Amino acid sequence: MSNFTCALSGQTPISDPVALPTGEICSKALLLKKLLETSNHNPFHPSSQLDETQLITLATSNEILPPRHANQNSIPSILNTLNSEYDSLVLELFDTRKALEETRKELSHALYQNDAAVRVIARVVMERDMARRELADAIANGGAAPASANGESTGNKRKRVEEPEEASADKSSSGIPANVKAELQATWKELNSTRKQKTKAGEGYATADDIAAFKAEKKSYHKTSAKGIVAMVGDVNGSKLVTSSTDRHMTLYNLDEDKIISHVAAKAVAGDEHMLHCVGNTVAMVDTDGAVKIYNGDTELSVSVEVSDVAAIKVHPTGNHVFVAEKSGSIHLLEIVDSEKVNEAATWSALENEGEVTCTSMGIHPDGLILVIGRSDGKISLWDLNTEMLAATMGGSSSPIISIDFSEKGVHLASVDGSGNLSVWDLRKQKSIASISAEEGITSVCFCPVGKYLAYGTSSGDIIVTVVKDWDKKIVLSDGKGKITGLVWGKDAKHVVGTQSTSRMVKVWG
Template sequence: MLKCSLSGETPPTDPVVTPSGRICSRRLLLSKMTENGGRDPFDPSGKRALDESDLVSLRTDDHDASAVPPRLPSAGSLPSLLGQIQSEYDALLLELYDARRALEETRRELSQALYQNDAAVRVVARLAMERDAAREKARELSSRVAAQPAVVEEDTRKRRRVEGDGEGVEEEKEVGPAPPPELAEKPAVVEPESAPAAGGEPSVKIPKSDLAAMKEAWTALSKARRKAAKAKKNEAGPALDDFAKFEEVDKKSLHRTNVKAGIDSLAIGGNLVVSCGRDKQAIVYNKSEGKMLATLKVPKCAVTVADIFVPDDGDAAVATGWSDGNVRLYAGSDLAAKGDASVDGTPVVGVSIHPSGKYAVAAVKSGKVGFFSLDASAEAEGIKLVALLGEKDDEGVEYTCGSLHPDGLIFGTGTADGKLLIWDLSSQTLAGTLVVS
């Protein structure tokens, strides 16, 4: 008696024989092959392929095929029914197991596909944001480059070439830039709230005698600088690798260690170094002798900046800026205090001594530039505010630093909003503005 290996039906309809020798219904076998991808359901490894052409059909009589196959007498007994029910139940469990396994596989593939899709979306979004940020930055840079003025040297000075002293050296003379039309109606300097008077109040213009002395010093310094530049024209400058080989050769701890450590400003003149620390005092140190010469401090006040002037013969002079807005002068062999002067009471952010040693220029936080005369003699008052420079529309301008050109006629100040302001002291005008950030 034939029996289907898949359904247990006896006898099976349209019976076929598989290459492994199993007899089963063609319809059920093809259906199973469709589910498992054309693999032999009777192969223990589940890897052997099975095609419909590999099946061998068994012939049956025509009258048997048209009639419903009868049940065996023993199939009607209770044990037989229970056995059939158990077989069908096992088949359902196997089918359910296959379905669950296929479901888990499909769910895993779907989860992986969704994860990859989410990652791709995030990458595309980040790239789009970076592209938009780069485009915005490029537009800002383009607008800044288009609006940036020409080189400051060309904006602030006109050069006149004259014959030298017989050595073929050309000399530059400062002639101050012609102000643009809008500045012709609105001068770049403004008067202080109190009008200049004969009682010692600062002026809005540097005295002509002081300007003449400054221009004389500028002529000599620029001439010497050009000679030195010509002498070094053919010399190769230091390479970048040379700086990488620098090593620390000395280290000094000059300031107090029981407060917040740090040095805010450093000035060097010859063998002398002025260090302004966060301990609110300035230290003057002699490098050649390896000792401290003086400690400069003011009660309840912090030093912010300093500059030092060391003449070829004579004693050094130190100008310091303080948080109370005063510029103080120290001079002599013992660097004693010679006097102080204030611009407007706001903290000093930059101070420089003129190369002649007779003047000092200081920038304060409120956006003003003060011009001071220096005289360390016993009968003089030491330091005096002579002129006050500022912009016409300086409301809201905040200076953060300031320094004087080595030739002594150009003073640069930095602002909190990232601008560099160039002051021409020969004409006392704001000659140029650069956006540096």
């Protein structure tokens, strides 16, 4: 008898050992109780039925008889009750062990699924990061962003420029005329091939110590009646300045030769430097009446384009094309067709949620194929002019973007928001790499010719120069109070030119 062990209780059956068809040995009484609970399902093989007639009684010797039944208040009765409770406890323990085994199997399966999911997520993240790097490299080089096999961008959702209803025959299907796009691409190819060489600092390039020793030289380009200079911009070489003042004149100045090129009678610019821009001899501005004015040197061209509520204006590196951004988000591409006339080549909407967001500023990549839109929601939209699609959206701040400037290296972009905070963005990673603030609020920003230094002006009149990637190293140039309305670097960073809203003087620090 001692050789038998009940598969349910783990104890030796007292008097009724039976064998199941599947081979297990159990106490018959205990097994029958279990069958009642499981509706005659085999407790060891739940998928099969088990009936009492299928049980095989085992013949044993030295049968151990259970105690006789007695009254409930007798010791045998108590023992019988304890025996019943023991049977129930053993059955419950069996169920618990079985549930534990099932739980272990489920946990093992769940852990396997979790491990597989982690591997899949890691691979997807790796592919996403690779796609982002490819897109950022394409944007940094001023070219088109790579597309996937199904024709969709690997970056953010892209939006194609809509073609005007009355498109001319020579326009491509995406809106910009084929001949204009060819000129933009040719300029990109030329500038992109020489940009790396041009953005290397030579032996004569100004050091941080040189900049710290700068002194201000004041130059008067405007009438004494001028209360201040509204805006100032310079060309990419830092040799030419264009200033707009309240004396209703625009002045073109050659910084290298230290002489005035021309005075042009023109109303003041309607805002800051994002309403004034120049490339070579082409100067574009928006006056206080909201009219777009384009000049070839001191000659005003005829602009046959109707725009309203202009937010910013930029001249393309070709010098023959001008971008005008309305606050509504409409972008107008203007083309100088001859020495006297300017026509509209294309127009599209640069904002995907018109009405909720407005355009507040604009910038152009040094190579000319990326148009950047500063928005009222603090975000920055990057448009690929080659594919005419929205390549990426970065940011945003809680305040509108009021000023944008590209590093000539083409990989960094600086933006100033309406709260006076400055952010520097890495276009390859599409994220902010520096955040700078000043107590007085930042109003203007400008990279040096090779992208080594970044200058920004404050509302109190200070010009602060910081070393790119060493943002804590700052040099303060201060001379008088008044909001900085324009900053321009000279050749080899030998000087920094600044203007203020409270002074008609142009201050050349060098």
